[in-house]
Amino acid sequence: MSRHMRWVIGVAATVSAFGALLWLGRVTSFGWLPDGEAERWAVAVAFATLGATAVLSALGWWAAQAPGEPAAAGRTVRLRAKATGRGRVTQTAGHHYDTGRAGPAPDQATSPEHIRMRATASEDGQITQTGGDHT
Known part of the structure; x- marks a missing residue:
């Protein structure tokens, strides 16, 4: 509701x-x-x-207490990252796989339907966020 x-x-x-x-x-x-x-x-x-x-x-x-939007059907992923100094953060909401490896890619049906990301970087900090599958 x-x-x-x-x-x-x-x-x-x-x-x-x-x-x-x-x-x-x-x-x-x-x-x-x-x-x-x-x-x-x-x-x-x-x-x-x-x-x-x-x-x-x-x-x-x-x-x-209610969310700002209607409840989402399916899986929801929330990511937060903070990198400072020379810190580095890599986040993937879904699958992170190497295309050079043997075998099939993970099932697309398990990927999140709703992704929310928030990141803060200062100084030389680096943040990489991918919403979905990352190859």
Whole structure:
């Protein structure tokens, strides 16, 4: 489920919770509630606001955990690299094989469908990243 849909669900549930708790606060009669109509409304609104805030906090956390895009079917690979000084990093998301070696190339069906790469190099650092099969 996308992040957008999670937020729509979270806001709708919060508004629904506020309405239900406001109604509950108005129809419930306890001896310790104030006698005046305005004061009873104030207590009901405070009760509904507190409950809706709790619902929004929980659902807001849930909504923020969703990925920015729909969940990808298939295998996802995330690569991060950092090279400093004279460091060298080589990363391949898929298969890295030598075309001069005997035997067939690895099965293409096992290659990742979704690849995310992030690299940082400083000074004389070198980074080589390949998204997919590398020969």
